[in-house]
Amino acid sequence: MSSAAMDHGHSAGGHHTSLPIDNRKLAIWTFIGSECLFFATLISTFLIYRGQSVSGPGPKDIFEVPLVTGGTAVLLFSSFFVVMALNGAQEGNRKKLLTWLSLTVLCGMFFAGMQVYEFMHFYHLGLGYSTNLFSASFYTLTGFHGAHVTMGTLWLATLLKDAIKGNLPPEKSLNLEIAALYWHFVDVVWIIIFPVVYLMSLGN
Amino acid sequence: MAAEHAQHDEHPHASAAKYVQVAVILFVLTALEVVLYEICYGGLAPSMAGLSSQLEPWFVELLLFLSFWKFWFVAMFYMHLKFDNKVLSALFGFSLVIAFVVIVALLILFIYNRGLWWQTGQW
Amino acid sequence: MTTTVLDTEAAPARRSALVEWLTTVDHKKIGIMYGASAFIFFLIGGLEALIIRAQLTGPEGKLVSAELYNQLFTMHGTTMIFLAVMPLSAMFFNFFVPLLIGARDVAFPRLNAMSLWVFMLGGIFLNASFIFGAPNGGWFGYAPLSGREFSPGINMDFWVIGLQILGIASLAAGVNFFTTILNMRARGMTLMRMPMFAWATLITQILVLLAFPVITVALIFLMADRVFGTGFFVTAAGGDPMLWQHLFWVFGHPEVYILILPAFGIISEILPVFSRKPLFGYSAMVFSMAFIAFLGFGVWSHHMFATGMGPLADSFFSLATMLIAIPTGVKVFNWMGTVWGGSVRLATPMYFALGFIAMFVIGGLSGVMHSVAPADLQQTDSYFVVAHFHYVLFGGSIFALTAGAYYWWPKMFGRMLDEGLGKAHFWLMFLGFNLTFFPMHFAGLLGMPRRVYTYPAGLGFDIYNLMATAGAFVLMLAFLVFIWNLIKTWRGPANAPADPWGGATLEWTIPSPPQEFNFGEEPVVTGKDPVWTARRAAGVDRLPEPAHVSGKGIHMPGPSWWPLIVSVGILVFFVGFMLPKFWAFPFHPVGILGFAITTVGIFKWAYEPVDAHATHH
Numbered sequence: 001m002s003s004a005a006m007d008h009g010h011s012a013g014g015h016h017t018s019l020p021i022d023n024r025k026l027a028i029w030t031f032i033g034s035e036c037l038f039f040a041t042l043i044s045t046f047l048i049y050r051g052q053s054v055s056g057p058g059p060k061d062i063f064e065v066p067l068v069t070g071g072t073a074v075l076l077f078s079s080f081f082v083v084m085a086l087n088g089a090q091e092g093n094r095k096k097l098l099t100w101l102s103l104t105v106l107c108g109m110f111f112a113g114m115q116v117y118e119f120m121h122f123y124h125l126g127l128g129y130s131t132n133l134f135s136a137s138f139y140t141l142t143g144f145h146g147a148h149v150t151m152g153t154l155w156l157a158t159l160l161k162d163a164i165k166g167n168l169p170p171e172k173s174l175n176l177e178i179a180a181l182y183w184h185f186v187d188v189v190w191i192i193i194f195p196v197v198y199l200m201s202l203g204n
Numbered sequence: 205m206a207a208e209h210a211q212h213d214e215h216p217h218a219s220a221a222k223y224v225q226v227a228v229i230l231f232v233l234t235a236l237e238v239v240l241y242e243i244c245y246g247g248l249a250p251s252m253a254g255l256s257s258q259l260e261p262w263f264v265e266l267l268l269f270l271s272f273w274k275f276w277f278v279a280m281f282y283m284h285l286k287f288d289n290k291v292l293s294a295l296f297g298f299s300l301v302i303a304f305v306v307i308v309a310l311l312i313l314f315i316y317n318r319g320l321w322w323q324t325g326q327w
Numbered sequence: 328m329t330t331t332v333l334d335t336e337a338a339p340a341r342r343s344a345l346v347e348w349l350t351t352v353d354h355k356k357i358g359i360m361y362g363a364s365a366f367i368f369f370l371i372g373g374l375e376a377l378i379i380r381a382q383l384t385g386p387e388g389k390l391v392s393a394e395l396y397n398q399l400f401t402m403h404g405t406t407m408i409f410l411a412v413m414p415l416s417a418m419f420f421n422f423f424v425p426l427l428i429g430a431r432d433v434a435f436p437r438l439n440a441m442s443l444w445v446f447m448l449g450g451i452f453l454n455a456s457f458i459f460g461a462p463n464g465g466w467f468g469y470a471p472l473s474g475r476e477f478s479p480g481i482n483m484d485f486w487v488i489g490l491q492i493l494g495i496a497s498l499a500a501g502v503n504f505f506t507t508i509l510n511m512r513a514r515g516m517t518l519m520r521m522p523m524f525a526w527a528t529l530i531t532q533i534l535v536l537l538a539f540p541v542i543t544v545a546l547i548f549l550m551a552d553r554v555f556g557t558g559f560f561v562t563a564a565g566g567d568p569m570l571w572q573h574l575f576w577v578f579g580h581p582e583v584y585i586l587i588l589p590a591f592g593i594i595s596e597i598l599p600v601f602s603r604k605p606l607f608g609y610s611a612m613v614f615s616m617a618f619i620a621f622l623g624f625g626v627w628s629h630h631m632f633a634t635g636m637g638p639l640a641d642s643f644f645s646l647a648t649m650l651i652a653i654p655t656g657v658k659v660f661n662w663m664g665t666v667w668g669g670s671v672r673l674a675t676p677m678y679f680a681l682g683f684i685a686m687f688v689i690g691g692l693s694g695v696m697h698s699v700a701p702a703d704l705q706q707t708d709s710y711f712v713v714a715h716f717h718y719v720l721f722g723g724s725i726f727a728l729t730a731g732a733y734y735w736w737p738k739m740f741g742r743m744l745d746e747g748l749g750k751a752h753f754w755l756m757f758l759g760f761n762l763t764f765f766p767m768h769f770a771g772l773l774g775m776p777r778r779v780y781t782y783p784a785g786l787g788f789d790i791y792n793l794m795a796t797a798g799a800f801v802l803m804l805a806f807l808v809f810i811w812n813l814i815k816t817w818r819g820p821a822n823a824p825a826d827p828w829g830g831a832t833l834e835w836t837i838p839s840p841p842q843e844f845n846f847g848e849e850p851v852v853t854g855k856d857p858v859w860t861a862r863r864a865a866g867v868d869r870l871p872e873p874a875h876v877s878g879k880g881i882h883m884p885g886p887s888w889w890p891l892i893v894s895v896g897i898l899v900f901f902v903g904f905m906l907p908k909f910w911a912f913p914f915h916p917v918g919i920l921g922f923a924i925t926t927v928g929i930f931k932w933a934y935e936p937v938d939a940h941a942t943h944h
Contacts, residue, residue: 016514019509021288021292026509027502044307048310048311048570052567054563065242076230132564132565133564136558187278203244299536
């Protein structure tokens with residue numbers, strides 16, 4: 001999405017937009033709307049297959065609340081960090097932008113690392129991708145979420161590189177805004193996954 | 205037509221202070237989720253048996269309630285839907301409605317097929 | 328994004344025609360390529376249908392084996408839906424939506440090019456399967472039949488991966504056209520002044536955006552079952568094949584509206600022009616279309632009445648399905664109201680548009696019959712259903728797309744299609760279509776199941792099948808006439824004026840074919856049917872023929888290689904899933920290569936410097 005061009009935005013060619021929204025911002029929101037159905041299907045499947053596995057291990061054998069709570073907190077903080085970075089970008093405050101954006105990228109890397117560690121840990125406990133229905137639906141759901149986190153981290157890291165080079169002035173802050181919107185969406189998906197997948201699976 | 209083709213909004217956003225407040229709220233709500241789990245099923249359950257037995261029947265509902273508000277705060281403030289063009293809210297809201305309808309319909313269809321969950325009480 | 332300042336005076340053509348088309352980001356060229364490739368796929372799908380019909384001419388047919396027959400009907404369905412009707416609609420979206428709303432291009436021209444290339448490569452990939460063994464599990468790939476246990480070959484891998492690739496093209500186009508229509512309208516063109524085809528496109532894109540993610544996920548599950556041995560749809564592992572059916576139809580029902588809504592839009596453009604009368608009940612048309620789309624997400628299980636969902640689900644989906652008849656009826660009556668009392672001119676596009684209404688109503692009525700769950704238990708999986716969906720897909724979509732082709736061909740290529748051949752095409756198609764599909768109703772009610780490669784004599788099916796086969800060859804003749812019409816007029820002079828039909832919408836105000844930048848001066852709109860408004864204001868019967876303008880100073884996006892490169896990367900990445908295990912690699916290195924190409928391509932695309940290809944043409 002970062003690549004989406006804006007030849008006809010108000011900045012280029014003098015073409016107006018019908019709504020007072022930039023094309024790219026409208027597009028990322030459209031994409032986010034579409035992604036809602038993507039994750040809805042994954043979450044539905046996870047719930048439908050709750051307790052339907054014919055063999056173990058199940059969620060209660062492997063989930064660990066402290067680890068995933070740590071990951072959750074980091075992802076939530078990163079949402080906060082990226083709005084602060086955007087704030088800095090819009091104000092043209094280079095130091096603020098660089099500080100908060102670096103922290104966001106670090107959070108993204110930490111979360112992705114947490115997930116890699118978690119998957120490896122589960123794998124050692126005997127939960128391979130095709131072990132049972134729980135493992136397949138769990139890994140597919142959280143794996144695709146993790147892929148989104150990774151893509152978002154890459155995107156934000158690219159913008160960080162731009163910012164370091166001084167290529168993210170206030171008039172280009174929209175570049176960061178649309179990346180941040182995607183990042184927040186990935187975060188709200190986790191806001192649902194954390195209780196629905198982890199906590200509810202551990203409860204009855 | 206001037207109104208419809210107005211200039212783009214200048215960075216619809218809240219103040220940094222607001223962002224900090226929202227971050228605190230999100231953090232508290234997440235902590236509540238974990239504490240709720242610990243009281244109902246986790247390490248706190250034995251020592252708080254009374255509260256645990258009261259909260260446990262509502263565990264799922266309470267969790268969904270807490271995460272709804274987390275979702276709402278991120279969408280409204282961090283994704284600035286509260287300050288941004290209403291078209292974007294409509295776009296996101298409509299997608300969420302369809303997503304929600306699909307989730308609920310699928311759950312009903314499958315749970316119904318597994319034998320009348322309102323009778324067995326079993327998900 | 329590269330920007331090219333058009334400068335037609337100093338125009339040294341430095342790029343060969345091939346490079347020009349491979350790197351183009353012009354929505355009109357992209358539309359033409361969509362149309363050309365989709366038409367070829369349509370002919371391939373038609374050829375498959377002809378072999379199917381030849382096999383079924385009489386009882387105990389021996390032309391093809393059961394296995395080949397399975398491949399033929401699977402590829403026929405898959406091709407016609409994903410490689411013919413959808414991209415033929417996409418041809419009109421691409422070429423005409425920017426023109427109808429008065430824009431110079433779509434919102435994201437390079438993304439548009441990527442949609443085209445991903446679609447085209449995906450289509451070629453799917454059809455290449457005939458070399459290795461084509462998909463043979465039906466166009467809805469029901470699990471567990473489509474799983475590894477019952478489809479061990481490479482056949483269904485082609486289907487799963489091919490559809491996954493095509494989904495990417497559709498989603499990218501969905502984002503693009505949704506943004507384009509909401510944000511790129513000419514000054515003064517409010518939503519409720521938009522031409523009906525723009526509305527149809529907008530609503531279709533909403534369906535694409537919300538329905539395709541569901542099939543994407545379902546295909547991911549099926550692919551995981553097939554490639555990584557998971558048990559999503561494997562009963563032995565606790566998996567539920569019903570989940571596939573539900574997910575497929577959560578997508579599949581909106582998908583059939585994705586196939587028909589553009590047809591509604593085309594018909595709603597043509598009828599007013601050839602009745603010389605504005606569309607009857609414009610806002611009712613908009614709201615009924617939106618209502619159909621919305622309900623489309625709540626009716627999917629009517630494809631599954633025979634699976635035993637229980638009375639609650641059956642009743643709900645029956646009622647929701649019947650509800651759809653209301654907005655659809657509103658549309659049919661409004662089309663008739665448009666023609667009623669107009670000064671009707673029976674040119675070829677109008678023939679096809681009127682044919683559409685009649686045929687679509689027949690298909691719609693048998694659709695309402697299916698909504699009655701007990702009746703559907705008798706009809707499901709019989710030739711009655713085959714008759715029904717061909718009446719809406721062929722009698723509906725293909726009639727409308729053909730109408731659109733005759734209507735807009737002059738604008739696309741600057742040549743009028745031959746009226747005599749056009750009418751011959753219509754009558755052959757009309758007769759051939761009804762001869763093919765009407766008898767199928769009877770065969771189905773007599774109990775002939777769909778997807779059987781042969782049938783015994785004496786069950787009463789023989790005469791209906793013979794009629795259907797005869798009809799299919801008449802249909803072939805009809806399309807040969809069409810092709811001859813295209814060839815004949817292509818060789819003839821460029822004779823189309825800017826506005827051959829007395830049209831109402833903005834595309835008729837510019838030369839045929841349009842110049843690269845569409846509008847020399849960006850149009851301003853003051854109401855619906857802007858050309859008619861302008862004609863009335865000027866008190867003339869036709870606006871003067873627009874002159875070609877130099878376009879000096881108009882900034883148009885420059886060409887780019889990256890959409891094509893990224894598309895190739897996506898194809899190669901997906902091919903990695905169907906290659907056998909390679910040494911110690913968890914994922915085939917070819918797939919990794921594809922991923923690398925895609926990633927590098929996207930970065931290069933994002934950072935493509937302005938004026939990298941500043942050709943002044």
